[in-house]
Amino acid sequence: MTFFRKAGAFFLRDFISEKNYRTAFIVHIFNIIAVIAFFYFMAKLFNQQQSLYLTRYKGDFFAFILVGLAYTRFLYIWLNSFSDSLQGEFHNGSLEIMLATPTGIFEILFFSVLWNQIFAFIEVGLYLFAGAVFFKAHFTSSGYILALATVLISMPIFTGLGIIYAALLMAVKKGGSLRAAMIFIFTFFGGVYFPVELLPRSLQIISHFLPVTYSLKAIREVLINSQPLSFIYKDLLILAAFAIVLFPLSLFVFKQAFVRARTNGTLTHY
Amino acid sequence: MVQEGEVFGLLGPNGAGKTTLIKMLTLLLSPSEGEAEINGFNLKAEGQIKRSIGLIYPGERSFYPRLTARQNLGFFAALHNLSFKLARKKIDELLELVGLKNMADIWFEEYSSGMKQRLAIARGLLNDPKIIFMDEPTKGLDPLEAHRFRKFIKDFLVKKQKKTVFIATHQLDEAQELCTSIAIMHLGEIKLCAKLEDLTGTNGNTLYDVFLEAIGEKNT
Numbered sequence: 422m423t424f425f426r427k428a429g430a431f432f433l434r435d436f437i438s439e440k441n442y443r444t445a446f447i448v449h450i451f452n453i454i455a456v457i458a459f460f461y462f463m464a465k466l467f468n469q470q471q472s473l474y475l476t477r478y479k480g481d482f483f484a485f486i487l488v489g490l491a492y493t494r495f496l497y498i499w500l501n502s503f504s505d506s507l508q509g510e511f512h513n514g515s516l517e518i519m520l521a522t523p524t525g526i527f528e529i530l531f532f533s534v535l536w537n538q539i540f541a542f543i544e545v546g547l548y549l550f551a552g553a554v555f556f557k558a559h560f561t562s563s564g565y566i567l568a569l570a571t572v573l574i575s576m577p578i579f580t581g582l583g584i585i586y587a588a589l590l591m592a593v594k595k596g597g598s599l600r601a602a603m604i605f606i607f608t609f610f611g612g613v614y615f616p617v618e619l620l621p622r623s624l625q626i627i628s629h630f631l632p633v634t635y636s637l638k639a640i641r642e643v644l645i646n647s648q649p650l651s652f653i654y655k656d657l658l659i660l661a662a663f664a665i666v667l668f669p670l671s672l673f674v675f676k677q678a679f680v681r682a683r684t685n686g687t688l689t690h691y
Numbered sequence: 692m693v694q695e696g697e698v699f700g701l702l703g704p705n706g707a708g709k710t711t712l713i714k715m716l717t718l719l720l721s722p723s724e725g726e727a728e729i730n731g732f733n734l735k736a737e738g739q740i741k742r743s744i745g746l747i748y749p750g751e752r753s754f755y756p757r758l759t760a761r762q763n764l765g766f767f768a769a770l771h772n773l774s775f776k777l778a779r780k781k782i783d784e785l786l787e788l789v790g791l792k793n794m795a796d797i798w799f800e801e802y803s804s805g806m807k808q809r810l811a812i813a814r815g816l817l818n819d820p821k822i823i824f825m826d827e828p829t830k831g832l833d834p835l836e837a838h839r840f841r842k843f844i845k846d847f848l849v850k851k852q853k854k855t856v857f858i859a860t861h862q863l864d865e866a867q868e869l870c871t872s873i874a875i876m877h878l879g880e881i882k883l884c885a886k887l888e889d890l891t892g893t894n895g896n897t898l899y900d901v902f903l904e905a906i907g908e909k910n911t
Contacts, residue, residue, distance in 0.1 A: 423772045430769030434755060434762070441757035441798070514752030518814070521717045521746040522770040523738060684721045686711065 427524060428532050435536030453547055454555075460486045461556045474616045478645050484558045488641050489613040491548035495572065496607060496633065498541040499579035501600065503587040506533035520688075526679050527672070530584070545572075549644075564643035567650060571643070574660045575636045581667030588671070588678035594687070607633045632663045693857060693872070695821075698849055700870035700887075701859040704906060708879040709859035713826050716857070717746050730821055745820035747811050749830045756800035760791055760810050763799055764817065771818040778817075785813035788847075805836035812843070823848065825858045829865060841869055863898050867891075873898075875905040882906065 439446060464483035478485045510516040510533065519529050552558040586600065608614065610624065611633030617625055628634045639653040639660075682688040693699040703709050714720040716727060718737055727734055730743045754763045761782060768778035786792045789809040794802070802810065808828070815823055829837040845868075848854045860866055866873055867887070874884040882905040883890075890901045903909045 426772075426775070427769050430766050434758065434766045437762060438755055438757050513755070514748065515754070517714070517719055518746060518748070518753050518767065519770055520719055521741060521744065522767070522818070523741040523772055524770040680721075683719070684723065686720050688719060 427528055428535060431532035432535045439536065453544065454551060456490060457487065457548065457552050457556060460490065474619050477616070478641060481559055481645060483556065484560060484645050485641065486614065487548065487552040487558050488644060489637065491545045492637055492640065493608055493613050494548065495541050495545045496579060497604065498537055499576070500583045500586060500603065502534040502537040503530060503583040504590045506537070507587055508590070530587070530675070560644045561647040564647055567643040567653065568640045571636055571639045571653070571657065571660070574657055574664065575632060577664035577668040578632045578660065581664070581671035584671035584675050588675040591678045591682050607631060610634070612637050632660055635659045693855060695855050696849060696853045697871040698844060698856040698858060698869045700866040700873040701857065701876060702861065702863065702866055702873055702902060703876035704861060707876040709876055710826055712876065713824050713859050717744060717824050742818065743821045745815035745818060745823040747815035747823060747825040747828055749808065749827055754799045754807070754810065757798050759796045759798055760786065760802070761795040763810065764814060767814050768817050773817065781817060785816055789813045804831050805833070808832055808836065808840065820854070822855045822857060825856065827860055828858065829862070841865065844869055863902060867898050875902055877906040
C-alpha cells in the first residue's frame, strides 16, 4: 500500500508543480507543433527528389522523420529523467530530507521520474497525433498497437541506460558532455534523421549495437508499412535481449555508485 | 552520550565537521570508521533509525516552491509512510502548532524566511520523532524569529513533548541558551563533551573561553 501511496505522492507533486508553471507548459506544446511544422516543410522539399533510401518507407520522408522525432523525444526524456530528477532534488535541497525518511533510494529514483515518463508517452502521442491530423502524415492505424509494444519492450533498455547515466553522474558529478555524446551516437547511428543505410558500411556496424536502431526500424515498419508482428519479431527479440542485460546491470551499477557516494561523502554533492 | 529529553549542542568553527557528523547520524553518509547508536539502534538498522528521527535544516531550501505548505507537507508525510487520513490530521495539527494554519494554502515561494523555517519544523515533526536533528536551524532568521524558534525548542519540543534535540551550531549564545550538554568539534574530532553547567560554572569561564581552549585558539 505504501508503494502506491508514495508513487502517488511523487506523481501528484510533479503534476501540481507542472500545472503551476503554465507558461512553460504552453511554450512546450507550442515547440512540439513548431518542430513538426519545420520538418513538414523540409519533407516537402525532399519529397520532390525521391531518395532511393526512402523507397522502403514509401518515399514518405515526413512520416519517416516524424517517427524519428517522436522517438527521440521519448529517448531523451527516458535517458535524462533519472539524472535530472536526482540533480533537481539535490539542488532543491530535498534529496537529503528524502533520504532521511524511510523511503529507499530506488523508490526515490523511480517515483521521481513517474510524471516525466508518463508525460513522455503523452508527448510522443502528441507528435504522432498532430503530425497525422494537422500535417497529414500517413500512418496505418493498425500499427499503433505494435508500435506501442515496441516502445514498451524498449522501455527497460532506456530506463537502464538512464539509471547508468545517473549513477555515472553521481560518481563523476559532471556529465553534460557524456550525455550529449550518448544522444549524438543514438540519433546519428540509430537512424533517427536518416536511414542507417545512408551511412558508409563501416559505420553501419555501429548501428547494429544500438537498441535505437531496432526500435525505430520496428516502429517505422508497423506504422508506415503496416507490417505484422511476424515481420518485426526478430527486432523485438533483440530489444528484449538488450533489456534483460541492461536493466539489472543498471540497478547494480546504481547501487554501487550510491554506496560509494555515501561512503566517500559525496552523496549530497550530486 | 546524549541523554533522552535533552538539547545537545554540537559546536565548532566552520569546517569542523558538524554537518558531516549530523549526516552520518541521520544515515545520509556512512562513517569511514567508528560506531554510533541512535535510539538504541546500531547505524546499520536503517529502517528503525529513520522511523525515530526527524531532520530540520534551514528552511529556505528543500521544499517545492510552487506547492502550498499543505501540499509540501502532504508529500513528505507520504515518504514517512503516513496514511492519507493520518497525514491530513497530522498536517492540520502541525500547521496550527507552528502558526501557519491560515497560510497553509499559499505557495511556499511566497513565504517569508521565518515562515519557511516554521514549515521546516512542521516537516521535521511529521513522523513524531523521538530525536530531532537540527543543523544551523536559526541561520538566516532575524533575531525575533530566532528567539521564537529557540523558545519553541525549549518550551514545546523538550519540556512538553520530551523530545531529544541534537543541534549543530556555531552560535555560542544559542548553545548557551538552549543546550544542557555540548560537544565541541574541531577538524573532525570531538575535543570536549560535557554538561554545560560543568563547563561554565567553575573558574568564571564563559562558553567562549571553553570554546577557544577546546579548539586550541585560547592564546591567539
